[in-house]
Amino acid sequence: MSAAAGTPALVRLALRRDRIMIPAWVLVTFVLIAGSARATTDLYATVGQRVRFVATSNGTPAIVALYGRIPDARSPGSVALFKIDIIGAVLAAVLSILLVVRHTRAEEESGRLELVGATGVGRRAPLTAALLVAGGADLALGLLSAAGLVAVGLPVEGSLVAGTAFATVGFAFAAIAAVVAQLTSSGRAAVGLSSAVLVAVYVVRAAGDSADAGGARRLTWLSPLGWGRQFRPYAGDRWWVALVTLGFAAVMVAAAYVLVARRDLGAGLLPDRPGPPRAGRALAGPLGLAWRLQRTSLLWWTVAFAILGAVLGGMAGSVSDIVGDSAGAGDLITKLGGGEALTDAFLSTELSFLGIGAAVFGVQTAMRARGEETAGAAELVLAASVGRFRWLASWLAVALAGTALLMAVAGVASGLVYAGQSGDGGETGRLAGAALARVPAVWVSVGVVAAAFGLLPRLAAAGWAALALFLVLTEGGPLLGLPQGVQDVSPFTHVPHLPGGQASAAPFGWLFAVAVVLLAAGLAGFRRRDLTS
Known part of the structure:
Protein backbone atom coordinates (compact mmCIF):
# COMPACT_ATOMS: atom_id res chain seq x y z
CA MET A 1 0.00 0.00 0.00
CA SER A 2 1.24 3.48 -0.85
CA ALA A 3 2.25 5.67 2.10
CA ALA A 4 -0.11 8.34 0.78
CA ALA A 5 -3.08 6.04 0.19
CA GLY A 6 -6.37 7.49 1.39
CA THR A 7 -5.26 11.12 1.14
CA PRO A 8 -8.23 12.32 -0.98
CA ALA A 9 -10.73 10.86 1.49
CA LEU A 10 -8.97 12.51 4.43
CA VAL A 11 -8.92 15.84 2.58
CA ARG A 12 -12.69 15.62 2.04
CA LEU A 13 -13.21 14.74 5.70
CA ALA A 14 -11.06 17.66 6.87
CA LEU A 15 -12.86 20.10 4.60
CA ARG A 16 -16.20 18.92 5.91
CA ARG A 17 -15.09 19.34 9.52
CA ASP A 18 -13.72 22.83 8.83
CA ARG A 19 -16.53 23.99 6.57
CA ILE A 20 -17.33 26.78 9.03
CA MET A 21 -13.93 27.76 10.39
CA ILE A 22 -12.04 28.17 7.12
CA PRO A 23 -14.63 30.36 5.29
CA ALA A 24 -15.16 32.45 8.43
CA TRP A 25 -11.42 32.99 8.90
CA VAL A 26 -10.87 33.90 5.25
CA LEU A 27 -13.87 36.23 5.24
CA VAL A 28 -12.70 38.06 8.37
CA THR A 29 -9.23 38.49 6.85
CA PHE A 30 -10.73 39.82 3.63
CA VAL A 31 -12.90 42.37 5.45
CA LEU A 32 -10.04 43.57 7.65
CA ILE A 33 -7.59 43.95 4.77
CA ALA A 34 -9.99 45.55 2.28
CA GLY A 35 -11.58 47.82 4.90
CA SER A 36 -8.26 48.97 6.34
CA ALA A 37 -6.76 49.56 2.88
CA ARG A 38 -9.72 51.66 1.78
CA ALA A 39 -9.70 53.67 5.00
CA THR A 40 -5.96 54.36 4.77
CA THR A 41 -6.04 55.40 1.11
CA ASP A 42 -8.89 57.82 1.86
CA LEU A 43 -7.07 59.14 4.91
CA TYR A 44 -3.81 59.92 3.09
CA ALA A 45 -5.01 60.98 -0.33
CA THR A 46 -2.09 63.23 -1.36
CA VAL A 47 1.63 62.63 -1.67
CA GLY A 48 2.39 65.26 0.97
CA GLN A 49 0.10 63.62 3.50
CA ARG A 50 1.66 60.21 2.84
CA VAL A 51 5.20 61.53 3.13
CA ARG A 52 4.49 63.20 6.49
CA PHE A 53 2.72 60.11 7.78
CA VAL A 54 5.53 57.74 6.75
CA ALA A 55 8.17 60.03 8.26
CA THR A 56 6.38 59.96 11.60
CA SER A 57 5.57 56.25 11.45
CA ASN A 58 9.06 55.14 10.46
CA GLY A 59 10.51 57.49 13.07
CA THR A 60 8.48 56.01 15.94
CA PRO A 61 10.28 52.91 17.31
CA ALA A 62 7.14 51.41 18.88
CA ILE A 63 5.25 51.55 15.58
CA VAL A 64 8.16 50.12 13.59
CA ALA A 65 8.58 47.26 16.05
CA LEU A 66 4.88 46.46 15.96
CA TYR A 67 4.14 46.82 12.24
CA GLY A 68 7.44 47.37 10.43
CA ARG A 69 8.69 50.17 8.18
CA ILE A 70 6.74 51.52 5.23
CA PRO A 71 9.09 51.13 2.23
CA ASP A 72 7.71 53.79 -0.15
CA ALA A 73 6.18 57.01 1.16
CA ARG A 74 4.86 58.07 -2.23
CA SER A 75 3.07 54.83 -3.11
CA PRO A 76 -0.61 54.77 -2.06
CA GLY A 77 -0.52 50.97 -1.95
CA SER A 78 2.56 50.83 0.23
CA VAL A 79 0.94 53.18 2.75
CA ALA A 80 -2.38 51.32 2.48
CA LEU A 81 -0.67 48.13 3.68
CA PHE A 82 0.39 49.84 6.91
CA LYS A 83 -0.46 47.35 9.68
CA ILE A 84 -2.39 44.95 7.50
CA ASP A 85 0.66 43.40 5.81
CA ILE A 86 1.88 42.00 9.14
CA ILE A 87 -1.66 41.34 10.40
CA GLY A 88 -2.56 39.38 7.26
CA ALA A 89 0.62 37.30 7.55
CA VAL A 90 -0.07 36.52 11.21
CA LEU A 91 -3.67 35.53 10.46
CA ALA A 92 -2.48 33.16 7.71
CA ALA A 93 0.15 31.71 10.06
CA VAL A 94 -2.33 31.07 12.89
CA LEU A 95 -4.84 29.48 10.50
CA SER A 96 -2.13 27.14 9.17
CA ILE A 97 -1.02 26.12 12.66
CA LEU A 98 -4.56 25.33 13.79
CA LEU A 99 -5.43 23.32 10.68
CA VAL A 100 -2.27 21.22 10.58
CA VAL A 101 -2.30 20.39 14.29
CA ARG A 102 -6.05 19.71 14.28
CA HIS A 103 -5.77 17.10 11.53
CA THR A 104 -2.51 15.45 12.64
CA ARG A 105 -1.47 15.49 16.27
CA ALA A 106 -4.92 16.23 17.73
CA GLU A 107 -6.46 13.38 15.72
CA GLU A 108 -3.67 11.09 16.86
CA GLU A 109 -4.11 12.09 20.49
CA SER A 110 -7.86 11.40 20.41
CA GLY A 111 -7.30 7.89 19.02
CA ARG A 112 -9.25 8.51 15.81
CA LEU A 113 -6.15 8.38 13.66
CA GLU A 114 -5.37 4.89 14.94
CA LEU A 115 -8.79 3.72 13.79
CA VAL A 116 -8.32 5.40 10.43
CA GLY A 117 -4.85 3.90 10.08
CA ALA A 118 -6.29 0.41 10.56
CA THR A 119 -8.05 0.83 7.21
CA GLY A 120 -6.53 1.39 3.80
CA VAL A 121 -4.80 4.64 4.76
CA GLY A 122 -1.05 5.12 4.41
CA ARG A 123 1.30 6.39 7.10
CA ARG A 124 1.84 9.75 5.40
CA ALA A 125 -1.75 10.33 4.31
CA PRO A 126 -2.93 12.29 7.42
CA LEU A 127 0.01 14.70 7.24
CA THR A 128 -0.38 15.09 3.48
CA ALA A 129 -4.10 15.79 3.80
CA ALA A 130 -3.52 18.34 6.57
CA LEU A 131 -0.90 20.17 4.50
CA LEU A 132 -3.16 20.19 1.44
CA VAL A 133 -6.09 21.61 3.42
CA ALA A 134 -3.91 24.24 5.10
CA GLY A 135 -2.27 25.15 1.81
CA GLY A 136 -5.64 25.46 0.08
CA ALA A 137 -6.95 27.68 2.88
CA ASP A 138 -3.85 29.89 2.66
CA LEU A 139 -4.22 30.12 -1.11
CA ALA A 140 -7.87 31.15 -0.76
CA LEU A 141 -6.91 33.72 1.87
CA GLY A 142 -4.21 35.16 -0.39
CA LEU A 143 -6.40 35.33 -3.49
CA LEU A 144 -9.35 36.88 -1.68
CA SER A 145 -7.07 39.40 0.03
CA ALA A 146 -5.63 40.38 -3.35
CA ALA A 147 -9.15 40.74 -4.74
CA GLY A 148 -10.07 43.00 -1.84
CA LEU A 149 -7.07 45.24 -2.46
CA VAL A 150 -7.92 45.47 -6.16
CA ALA A 151 -11.53 46.26 -5.27
CA VAL A 152 -10.45 49.36 -3.30
CA GLY A 153 -8.58 50.68 -6.33
CA LEU A 154 -5.00 49.48 -5.81
CA PRO A 155 -2.86 48.17 -8.71
CA VAL A 156 -3.43 44.53 -9.68
CA GLU A 157 0.20 43.40 -9.67
CA GLY A 158 0.97 44.83 -6.25
CA SER A 159 -2.25 43.32 -4.89
CA LEU A 160 -1.28 39.90 -6.21
CA VAL A 161 2.16 40.26 -4.64
CA ALA A 162 0.55 41.12 -1.30
CA GLY A 163 -1.76 38.10 -1.55
CA THR A 164 1.21 35.90 -2.44
CA ALA A 165 3.05 37.16 0.63
CA PHE A 166 0.14 36.21 2.89
CA ALA A 167 -0.28 32.79 1.30
CA THR A 168 3.40 31.80 1.29
CA VAL A 169 3.90 32.88 4.90
CA GLY A 170 0.95 30.62 5.68
CA PHE A 171 2.65 27.77 3.78
CA ALA A 172 5.81 28.29 5.83
CA PHE A 173 3.94 28.04 9.13
CA ALA A 174 1.97 25.02 7.95
CA ALA A 175 5.32 23.32 7.42
CA ILE A 176 6.57 24.47 10.84
CA ALA A 177 3.44 23.08 12.49
CA ALA A 178 3.92 19.80 10.61
CA VAL A 179 7.37 19.39 12.18
CA VAL A 180 6.23 20.45 15.64
CA ALA A 181 3.35 17.93 15.47
CA GLN A 182 5.96 15.15 15.26
CA LEU A 183 7.84 16.42 18.30
CA THR A 184 5.03 16.67 20.84
CA SER A 185 2.54 14.09 22.08
CA SER A 186 -0.53 16.32 22.48
CA GLY A 187 -2.40 18.75 20.28
CA ARG A 188 -2.34 21.43 22.96
CA ALA A 189 1.44 21.21 23.23
CA ALA A 190 1.80 21.30 19.44
CA VAL A 191 -0.29 24.46 19.15
CA GLY A 192 1.57 26.02 22.07
CA LEU A 193 5.03 25.26 20.68
CA SER A 194 4.05 26.39 17.17
CA SER A 195 2.64 29.60 18.63
CA ALA A 196 5.88 30.13 20.55
CA VAL A 197 7.76 29.87 17.25
CA LEU A 198 5.39 32.46 15.76
CA VAL A 199 6.05 34.83 18.67
CA ALA A 200 9.81 34.26 18.40
CA VAL A 201 9.97 35.05 14.67
CA TYR A 202 7.76 38.09 15.28
CA VAL A 203 10.28 39.36 17.84
CA VAL A 204 13.15 38.68 15.44
CA ARG A 205 11.32 40.57 12.70
CA ALA A 206 10.62 43.46 15.07
CA ALA A 207 14.28 43.63 16.10
CA GLY A 208 15.39 43.70 12.48
CA ASP A 209 12.86 46.32 11.36
CA SER A 210 13.52 48.65 14.30
CA ALA A 211 17.32 48.42 14.11
CA ASP A 212 19.43 51.20 12.63
CA ALA A 213 20.56 50.80 9.04
CA GLY A 214 23.33 48.23 8.95
CA GLY A 215 23.94 44.63 9.88
CA ALA A 216 21.14 44.30 12.45
CA ARG A 217 18.53 45.03 9.76
CA ARG A 218 19.37 41.64 8.28
CA LEU A 219 17.65 39.95 11.21
CA THR A 220 14.39 40.36 9.33
CA TRP A 221 15.64 37.76 6.83
CA LEU A 222 15.73 35.19 9.64
CA SER A 223 11.97 35.43 10.16
CA PRO A 224 9.18 34.06 7.92
CA LEU A 225 7.15 37.13 8.91
CA GLY A 226 10.10 39.24 7.78
CA TRP A 227 10.08 37.44 4.44
CA GLY A 228 6.44 38.41 4.00
CA ARG A 229 7.38 42.09 4.35
CA GLN A 230 10.28 41.69 1.93
CA PHE A 231 7.85 41.12 -0.94
CA ARG A 232 7.42 44.94 -0.92
CA PRO A 233 4.07 45.09 -2.76
CA TYR A 234 3.47 48.41 -4.54
CA ALA A 235 7.08 49.33 -3.76
CA GLY A 236 9.14 47.05 -5.99
CA ASP A 237 6.94 43.91 -6.22
CA ARG A 238 9.58 41.32 -5.33
CA TRP A 239 8.07 38.09 -6.65
CA TRP A 240 11.35 36.26 -6.13
CA VAL A 241 10.94 36.30 -2.33
CA ALA A 242 8.37 33.53 -2.84
CA LEU A 243 11.31 31.25 -3.64
CA VAL A 244 12.63 31.84 -0.12
CA THR A 245 9.34 31.10 1.67
CA LEU A 246 8.42 28.14 -0.55
CA GLY A 247 11.96 26.72 -0.34
CA PHE A 248 11.85 26.90 3.46
CA ALA A 249 8.41 25.26 3.47
CA ALA A 250 9.66 22.45 1.22
CA VAL A 251 12.61 21.71 3.51
CA MET A 252 10.41 21.69 6.62
CA VAL A 253 7.80 19.44 4.97
CA ALA A 254 10.53 17.00 3.95
CA ALA A 255 11.77 16.99 7.56
CA ALA A 256 8.23 16.34 8.82
CA TYR A 257 7.88 13.30 6.55
CA VAL A 258 11.20 11.93 7.78
CA LEU A 259 10.09 12.37 11.40
CA VAL A 260 6.74 10.68 10.73
CA ALA A 261 8.59 7.53 9.70
CA ARG A 262 10.84 7.58 12.79
CA ARG A 263 8.27 7.64 15.59
CA ASP A 264 5.51 5.42 16.91
CA LEU A 265 1.87 6.28 16.44
CA GLY A 266 0.69 8.36 19.39
CA ALA A 267 4.20 9.22 20.56
CA GLY A 268 6.22 12.38 20.16
CA LEU A 269 9.95 12.60 19.62
CA LEU A 270 10.31 14.89 22.63
CA PRO A 271 9.96 12.93 25.88
CA ASP A 272 7.01 13.73 28.13
CA ARG A 273 7.89 15.11 31.55
CA PRO A 274 6.54 12.80 34.26
CA GLY A 275 4.16 14.42 36.70
CA PRO A 276 4.10 14.03 40.48
CA PRO A 277 2.72 10.72 41.84
CA ARG A 278 -0.06 12.52 43.72
CA ALA A 279 -2.18 15.50 42.79
CA GLY A 280 -2.08 18.58 44.97
CA ARG A 281 -5.05 20.12 46.72
CA ALA A 282 -5.58 22.50 43.80
CA LEU A 283 -6.65 19.51 41.66
Missing part, protein backbone atom coordinates in the same frame (compact mmCIF):
# COMPACT_ATOMS: atom_id res chain seq x y z
CA ALA A 284 -9.20 18.26 44.18
CA GLY A 285 -12.05 19.89 42.26
CA PRO A 286 -13.07 20.71 38.66
CA LEU A 287 -12.15 24.38 39.02
CA GLY A 288 -8.57 23.48 39.93
CA LEU A 289 -8.41 21.08 36.99
CA ALA A 290 -9.71 23.68 34.53
CA TRP A 291 -7.25 26.22 35.88
CA ARG A 292 -4.36 23.73 35.66
CA LEU A 293 -5.15 22.93 32.03
CA GLN A 294 -5.41 26.58 31.02
CA ARG A 295 -2.85 28.34 33.21
CA THR A 296 0.05 28.12 30.75
CA SER A 297 -2.10 29.46 27.92
CA LEU A 298 -3.39 32.27 30.13
CA LEU A 299 0.15 33.17 31.15
CA TRP A 300 1.29 33.65 27.57
CA TRP A 301 -1.88 35.54 26.68
CA THR A 302 -1.27 37.83 29.65
CA VAL A 303 2.31 38.51 28.59
CA ALA A 304 1.14 39.30 25.06
CA PHE A 305 -1.58 41.67 26.29
CA ALA A 306 0.88 43.43 28.60
CA ILE A 307 3.25 44.00 25.67
CA LEU A 308 0.46 45.13 23.35
CA GLY A 309 -0.90 47.47 26.02
CA ALA A 310 2.52 49.00 26.57
CA VAL A 311 3.02 49.51 22.83
CA LEU A 312 -0.45 51.04 22.59
CA GLY A 313 0.37 53.49 25.37
CA GLY A 314 3.65 54.35 23.66
CA MET A 315 1.90 55.03 20.36
CA ALA A 316 -0.82 57.20 21.88
CA GLY A 317 1.42 60.23 22.24
CA SER A 318 2.24 60.18 18.50
CA VAL A 319 -1.32 59.97 17.18
CA SER A 320 -1.58 63.64 16.23
CA ASP A 321 1.71 63.48 14.32
CA ILE A 322 0.72 60.25 12.57
CA VAL A 323 -2.65 61.57 11.42
CA GLY A 324 -1.20 64.95 10.48
CA ASP A 325 -3.40 67.26 8.46
CA SER A 326 -5.12 64.56 6.42
CA ALA A 327 -8.67 65.45 5.57
CA GLY A 328 -11.32 63.65 7.53
CA ALA A 329 -8.85 61.92 9.85
CA GLY A 330 -10.68 62.68 13.04
CA ASP A 331 -14.01 61.74 11.47
CA LEU A 332 -12.63 58.41 10.28
CA ILE A 333 -11.24 57.39 13.65
CA THR A 334 -14.45 58.55 15.31
CA LYS A 335 -16.38 56.20 13.02
CA LEU A 336 -14.07 53.41 14.07
CA GLY A 337 -15.05 53.90 17.69
CA GLY A 338 -13.50 57.06 19.04
CA GLY A 339 -14.72 60.09 20.95
CA GLU A 340 -13.97 63.77 20.59
CA ALA A 341 -10.25 63.82 21.30
CA LEU A 342 -8.08 62.24 18.62
CA THR A 343 -5.85 60.42 21.10
CA ASP A 344 -8.85 59.07 22.98
CA ALA A 345 -10.38 57.99 19.68
CA PHE A 346 -7.22 56.09 18.81
CA LEU A 347 -7.09 54.44 22.23
CA SER A 348 -10.76 53.50 22.03
CA THR A 349 -10.31 51.91 18.62
CA GLU A 350 -7.27 49.89 19.65
CA LEU A 351 -8.87 48.78 22.92
CA SER A 352 -11.78 47.45 20.87
CA PHE A 353 -9.34 45.28 18.94
CA LEU A 354 -7.87 44.04 22.21
CA GLY A 355 -11.38 43.27 23.45
CA ILE A 356 -11.98 41.00 20.48
CA GLY A 357 -8.58 39.43 21.11
CA ALA A 358 -9.62 38.70 24.70
CA ALA A 359 -12.83 37.16 23.34
CA VAL A 360 -10.67 34.75 21.32
CA PHE A 361 -9.14 33.49 24.57
CA GLY A 362 -12.58 33.25 26.17
CA VAL A 363 -14.08 31.29 23.28
CA GLN A 364 -11.03 29.03 23.14
CA THR A 365 -11.26 28.26 26.86
CA ALA A 366 -15.01 27.64 26.78
CA MET A 367 -14.50 25.34 23.79
CA ARG A 368 -12.13 23.23 25.89
CA ALA A 369 -15.19 21.92 27.71
CA ARG A 370 -16.44 20.47 24.42
CA GLY A 371 -12.99 19.01 23.76
CA GLU A 372 -12.95 17.36 27.19
CA GLU A 373 -16.37 15.87 26.48
CA THR A 374 -15.54 14.46 23.05
CA ALA A 375 -12.22 13.05 24.33
CA GLY A 376 -14.00 11.17 27.13
CA ALA A 377 -12.25 13.08 29.92
CA ALA A 378 -15.45 14.77 31.07
CA GLU A 379 -17.14 11.41 31.57
CA LEU A 380 -14.32 10.29 33.90
CA VAL A 381 -14.57 13.45 36.00
CA LEU A 382 -18.37 13.33 36.17
CA ALA A 383 -18.21 9.71 37.29
CA ALA A 384 -16.78 11.01 40.57
CA SER A 385 -18.60 13.24 43.06
CA VAL A 386 -18.74 16.16 40.62
CA GLY A 387 -22.01 17.53 39.27
CA ARG A 388 -22.49 18.70 35.73
CA PHE A 389 -23.29 22.26 36.77
CA ARG A 390 -20.09 22.49 38.81
CA TRP A 391 -17.94 20.97 36.06
CA LEU A 392 -19.11 23.28 33.26
CA ALA A 393 -19.23 26.30 35.57
CA SER A 394 -15.54 25.73 36.35
CA TRP A 395 -14.55 26.02 32.70
CA LEU A 396 -16.73 29.07 32.20
CA ALA A 397 -15.31 30.70 35.34
CA VAL A 398 -11.77 30.35 33.99
CA ALA A 399 -12.91 31.82 30.65
CA LEU A 400 -14.70 34.78 32.25
CA ALA A 401 -12.00 35.57 34.82
CA GLY A 402 -9.22 35.11 32.27
CA THR A 403 -10.73 37.57 29.79
CA ALA A 404 -11.23 40.16 32.53
CA LEU A 405 -7.61 39.70 33.60
CA LEU A 406 -6.35 40.19 30.05
CA MET A 407 -8.24 43.44 29.58
CA ALA A 408 -7.15 44.74 33.00
CA VAL A 409 -3.49 43.98 32.23
CA ALA A 410 -3.70 45.67 28.83
CA GLY A 411 -5.42 48.74 30.30
CA VAL A 412 -2.94 49.13 33.16
CA ALA A 413 0.07 48.61 30.87
CA SER A 414 -1.12 51.18 28.32
CA GLY A 415 -2.06 53.59 31.11
CA LEU A 416 1.32 53.36 32.83
CA VAL A 417 3.24 54.01 29.60
CA TYR A 418 0.95 56.83 28.49
CA ALA A 419 1.03 58.37 31.98
CA GLY A 420 4.81 58.34 31.82
CA GLN A 421 4.71 60.25 28.53
CA SER A 422 2.02 62.75 29.46
CA GLY A 423 2.97 63.20 33.11
CA ASP A 424 -0.63 62.59 34.17
CA GLY A 425 -0.83 59.72 36.65
CA GLY A 426 -4.60 59.56 36.31
CA GLU A 427 -4.25 58.03 32.85
CA THR A 428 -3.51 54.62 34.37
CA GLY A 429 -6.88 54.31 36.06
CA ARG A 430 -8.70 55.93 33.14
CA LEU A 431 -7.32 53.50 30.56
CA ALA A 432 -7.74 50.52 32.88
CA GLY A 433 -11.42 51.42 33.24
CA ALA A 434 -11.77 51.89 29.48
CA ALA A 435 -10.27 48.44 28.87
CA LEU A 436 -12.53 46.79 31.45
CA ALA A 437 -15.54 48.43 29.79
CA ARG A 438 -15.13 45.86 26.98
CA VAL A 439 -15.43 42.89 29.35
CA PRO A 440 -19.27 42.55 29.29
CA ALA A 441 -19.18 42.29 25.48
CA VAL A 442 -16.42 39.70 25.73
CA TRP A 443 -18.54 37.71 28.18
CA VAL A 444 -21.41 37.69 25.68
CA SER A 445 -19.08 35.93 23.23
CA VAL A 446 -18.27 33.34 25.90
CA GLY A 447 -22.00 33.00 26.59
CA VAL A 448 -22.69 32.15 22.95
CA VAL A 449 -20.30 29.18 23.22
CA ALA A 450 -21.80 28.11 26.54
CA ALA A 451 -25.35 28.20 25.18
CA ALA A 452 -24.38 26.22 22.08
CA PHE A 453 -22.47 23.68 24.17
CA GLY A 454 -25.36 23.11 26.54
CA LEU A 455 -28.21 23.12 24.04
CA LEU A 456 -26.68 22.07 20.69
CA PRO A 457 -23.25 20.59 21.48
CA ARG A 458 -22.43 19.61 17.93
CA LEU A 459 -22.74 23.29 16.98
CA ALA A 460 -20.43 24.51 19.75
CA ALA A 461 -17.79 25.37 17.14
CA ALA A 462 -20.21 27.97 15.81
CA GLY A 463 -18.88 30.15 18.62
CA TRP A 464 -15.92 30.89 16.35
CA ALA A 465 -18.28 31.85 13.52
CA ALA A 466 -20.19 34.14 15.89
CA LEU A 467 -16.97 35.80 17.01
CA ALA A 468 -15.91 36.25 13.38
CA LEU A 469 -19.27 37.88 12.67
CA PHE A 470 -18.85 40.19 15.66
CA LEU A 471 -15.42 41.20 14.38
CA VAL A 472 -16.69 41.95 10.87
CA LEU A 473 -19.63 43.98 12.14
CA THR A 474 -17.64 45.89 14.77
CA GLU A 475 -14.51 46.74 12.84
CA GLY A 476 -15.76 46.58 9.26
CA GLY A 477 -19.34 47.74 9.68
CA PRO A 478 -18.62 51.50 9.81
CA LEU A 479 -16.13 51.30 6.95
CA LEU A 480 -18.49 49.22 4.80
CA GLY A 481 -21.47 51.45 5.56
CA LEU A 482 -23.62 48.66 7.00
CA PRO A 483 -26.97 49.72 8.54
CA GLN A 484 -26.77 50.43 12.25
CA GLY A 485 -29.31 47.69 12.97
CA VAL A 486 -26.98 45.14 11.39
CA GLN A 487 -23.97 46.47 13.29
CA ASP A 488 -25.92 46.23 16.56
CA VAL A 489 -25.91 42.43 16.28
CA SER A 490 -22.36 42.58 17.64
CA PRO A 491 -22.17 43.17 21.41
CA PHE A 492 -19.01 45.22 20.92
CA THR A 493 -20.93 47.97 19.09
CA HIS A 494 -22.88 48.66 22.30
CA VAL A 495 -19.79 49.39 24.40
CA PRO A 496 -19.45 53.14 25.09
CA HIS A 497 -16.54 54.78 23.28
CA LEU A 498 -14.11 54.91 26.17
CA PRO A 499 -11.86 56.69 26.85
CA GLY A 500 -13.27 60.01 25.76
CA GLY A 501 -16.91 59.16 25.20
CA GLN A 502 -19.97 59.41 27.38
CA ALA A 503 -20.70 56.32 29.49
CA SER A 504 -23.98 55.23 31.02
CA ALA A 505 -24.91 52.16 33.01
CA ALA A 506 -27.60 50.94 30.60
CA PRO A 507 -25.34 49.34 27.91
CA PHE A 508 -23.27 47.53 30.51
CA GLY A 509 -26.41 46.30 32.25
CA TRP A 510 -27.93 44.96 29.05
CA LEU A 511 -24.70 43.26 27.94
CA PHE A 512 -24.26 41.70 31.36
CA ALA A 513 -27.87 40.49 31.33
CA VAL A 514 -27.47 38.91 27.88
CA ALA A 515 -24.29 37.18 29.00
CA VAL A 516 -26.01 35.82 32.13
CA VAL A 517 -28.96 34.50 30.10
CA LEU A 518 -26.66 32.74 27.61
CA LEU A 519 -24.49 31.25 30.35
CA ALA A 520 -27.54 30.09 32.31
CA ALA A 521 -29.04 28.51 29.18
CA GLY A 522 -25.82 26.60 28.58
CA LEU A 523 -25.58 25.37 32.16
CA ALA A 524 -29.25 24.33 32.25
CA GLY A 525 -29.03 22.59 28.88
CA PHE A 526 -25.92 20.64 29.83
CA ARG A 527 -27.63 19.30 32.98
CA ARG A 528 -30.48 17.84 30.89
CA ARG A 529 -28.77 16.39 27.84
CA ASP A 530 -26.73 13.24 27.29
CA LEU A 531 -22.98 13.30 26.96
CA THR A 532 -21.93 13.07 23.32
CA SER A 533 -18.75 12.18 21.50
